[in-house]
Amino acid sequence: MNKPLLAALATLAITGVGVAPAAASPAAPASPAAPASPAAPAVRAVTFAGTVALSNCSGSVVRLPASEDDDPALVMSNGHCLETGFPAAGEVVVDQPSSRTFGLLNASGTRVGTLRAGKIAYATMTDTDVSLYQLTSTYAQIRSSYGISPLTLNDTRPAAGTAITVVSGYWKRTYACAIDGFAYRLKEGEWTWKDSVRYTSACQTIGGTSGSPVVDNATGNVVAVNNTGNEDGGRCTDNNPCEVAENGTVTVREGINYAQQTYQIPACFGLDNKLDLSRSGCVLPKP
Numbered sequence: 001m002n003k004p005l006l007a008a009l010a011t012l013a014i015t016g017v018g019v020a021p022a023a024a025s026p027a028a029p030a031s032p033a034a035p036a037s038p039a040a041p042a043v044r045a046v047t048f049a050g051t052v053a054l055s056n057c058s059g060s061v062v063r064l065p066a067s068e069d070d071d072p073a074l075v076m077s078n079g080h081c082l083e084t085g086f087p088a089a090g091e092v093v094v095d096q097p098s099s100r101t102f103g104l105l106n107a108s109g110t111r112v113g114t115l116r117a118g119k120i121a122y123a124t125m126t127d128t129d130v131s132l133y134q135l136t137s138t139y140a141q142i143r144s145s146y147g148i149s150p151l152t153l154n155d156t157r158p159a160a161g162t163a164i165t166v167v168s169g170y171w172k173r174t175y176a177c178a179i180d181g182f183a184y185r186l187k188e189g190e191w192t193w194k195d196s197v198r199y200t201s202a203c204q205t206i207g208g209t210s211g212s213p214v215v216d217n218a219t220g221n222v223v224a225v226n227n228t229g230n231e232d233g234g235r236c237t238d239n240n241p242c243e244v245a246e247n248g249t250v251t252v253r254e255g256i257n258y259a260q261q262t263y264q265i266p267a268c269f270g271l272d273n274k275l276d277l278s279r280s281g282c283v284l285p286k287p
Helices: 139-146
Strands: 051-053 058-063 072-077 092-097 101-105 111-124 130-138 163-168 173-188 191-199 213-216 222-229 242-244 257-261
Touching: 058 139, 058 163, 058 213, 058 222, 072 111, 072 222, 111 139, 130 139, 163 222, 191 222, 191 242
Parallel strands: none
Antiparallel strands: 051 058, 051 101, 058 072, 072 130, 092 111, 101 111, 111 130, 163 173, 163 213, 173 191, 173 242, 191 257, 213 222, 222 257
């Protein structure tokens, strides 16, 4: 897992998104009747607004597509970032009291306030690696006090090649790359995760980035939660996850980092952001 406070920090590389110029043909002059080229689609600027710093990890204030302003807000991070320690394989935490605090950041990465949890709504390290805290504040109260809106969880599966940014509230750093592909199973020590996002090599996330939202650059929506990487080429061990294909083939990718998809989460919450694991379409592990 991407744990905080490593002995040596990797050098931050922020990769910009560029557009290649169209190739011109000198032998073919432009026709005056030719229509102007259409403008490139707008890409949303990814900022720190709505991200949070935990005591040991990163996270973000998130809303579901159907969330309303007067719903209690949710903070998303990793299951392995819980203040109570790593959940065991097969363990699912639901509706547990918590008074954990989170440092709320604005667009430039400045801490503007402190949010407090009322409970851990859901957390697990089985099939995925996620924690969702229910706050004592509503989205409307956060916006009124700090001018910060939540990030929206996408409810559809992202595609390979999607340009993404991992936004760490803990380090106030961003990592830009793309979704390289997906691991059928990602195994690390006693834990196994399903359909994990594999980054291209540009996203060299480090300890403390655990729980960071993975943002689709084109929409601004969250498509995954950052959680781990293979640090030194180990095979399926702690801090050295391996990919396991459907046929059982094991692949080790040293230096490559991963995230867990989040599109499954909205189906498991109902009215007023209440967790309901019995809802139709909910596939998150149950206690």
